[in-house]
Amino acid sequence: MSLKGKVAVAGVYEHPTRFAPDRSMFQIMAESVRGALDDAGLTIKDVDGLCTTGIGMSGMGIIGFCDYLNLTPNFVDSTAIGGSSFVAHTAHAAAVIAAGLCEVCVVVYGSTAASSRFAIGTGGAGGPGGDPCDQYEVPFGPTTVGAYAMIAQRHMHDYGTKPEQLAEIAVTTRMHASMNPAAKYREPITVEDVLASRIISSPLHLLDCCIISDGGGALVITSAERARNLKKKPAYLLGAGEAVRHAARGQRDFLEVAAAQSGRLAFERAGVKHEDIDMAMIYDSFTVTVLVTLENLGFCKRGEGGAFVTGGRLRYDGALPINTDGGGLSSNHPGMRGIFLVIEAVKQLRGECGPRQVKDCKIALVHGTGGALGTRHSGATLILSNQ
């Protein structure tokens, strides 16, 4: 059974806030649900499925949020695999809608990471510790940014990748943010600015790292048939894949990441080729995340990422536009960014992106990364189309 074209994203909403000390996580989530339903032309009464991670919630997680919305859905999923979770939720929702388990599923996220002053990147990698696998890592004090910096070190060591090449990803992303009035950081930067910013975990500079913001967003997912009769042009799901990678007792190939598996599955299932992709939303927790993800998704060969990301290729008017909203590097990153990847891809497919609109955007790829790329992480890939 193939999911291709059977299910669509019918509504999206990105909460405009970047710093909301006046709101709770649940408020941001509820406002996002309302926004996405308005966008689709549906109401809360139409919703019979709900997905969110439950991270940051207490006790029974997603059930508490159902209580907050006074919702009794027929389907819930609180898969929590880090920042990619909401990308995976989209695929899960599509599968259950196609199987007839529910009809209208909302995927939602909210966080007050900035106003609550969470340490995200500088916090511990791989959670608080206590799992059997943690004994090889946690005692040595790894951080999330450190686990990504190791990937960058390895890439530079093996392939001679330059800090300037990583920096260009940050510069391009900021240029996109300058065209997004909601982005937290909008002032253009240069490669020199990135290289002059202080080192956080060598070789990653401050401007190689995603920002910390508050925020939230929601998606409404329903059958293609129903989506065609709603307010906005549907973004059909062509294919999806997900994967995990772990430390594998020290035997892992660092530069082979979950995207290799999830991307291959998504392309196979969608039946499209790399050259068919008009734009991509690639999780950018750090600049190196983008570079390694593009290699693993097969947009370029392993080791060639450094050259691939330069020369304006990733700009909104380049050969492979990515992260046109300004990404986690400049627009928003409340801890888990996956949902914003789907939202921007859908807006691009609808042609709603104003000055940063990618021309003739028909097929978009979304790839979320969750966890720490250098140790345990997840990858989830979607391919969406407006046709």
Add this chain to the structure above:
Amino acid sequence: MPTKYTDVNGCAIYYHYAGATTLPDVVPDFSRGRKIVLIHGAGSNSHTFHRQVDALSSRHSPIAPDLPGHGRTSGVDGMRSISDYADFIVAFLDKLRIGSATILGHSMGGAIAMDLALRFSNRVDGLILSSTAAKFNVAADRLEALRAVSAGRAPQSFNTDGYSQRTARENFDVVREGWMEQIKTDPRVRYTDMVAVAEVDLRDAIAKIAKPALVLAGADDVGTTVADAELITGKIPGAKLRVFADAGHYAPRERPAEYNAAIAEFLDGLK
């Protein structure tokens, strides 16, 4: 000390006040004694004044907001100029249905207070100008250092520069308290605030202020000096000056007892 949010032009403004708490969107009771609005400095927030709000609360109605982009107020951008901040204070007063109040401004807040008294004199009962200047001496290298922080080239500095030597030696907790509040505002806002402060020159204009005014200064303040305070006192007709020994730029934290007593005396003297 209760706190509350109120929406001003789409921005959720956080403020400290005194008295009974009220439901969301219900304006608290400000009828006790004098209404006094306390405006904080560049890159800072209203927590600067928690000792003042506490001390004034039994007899007066203090109100201390976090300016847009600062502290616990929503949004990530500060405002471009001192007059933009003054316009914001007017909108804030409108929202809280406050016709006029005594305005206490600290440092950048002092410039905002003077601008308010000049352009919206009917909203100002009296002025308390704390550690401020009519023309700030903002060195180019200081601006450059703040810009480097906002661009990520340098870490934020946590030093005792704004404090008297005695405070740094004997009362380090208030220095640490200042640092904890400093990190609640984006460094970009501190930088744009200082740019706004550097641009303003009220030296001639303030001679037209016709409101009771009290000028407060720390004897050991090297940023806004006693000479700056004397200049303001000389220009505003009838203004009184009070200088606190062993205080730097942060007299509200460093010498709260004397500082609060001076405010109370000024409020009692208002007609």
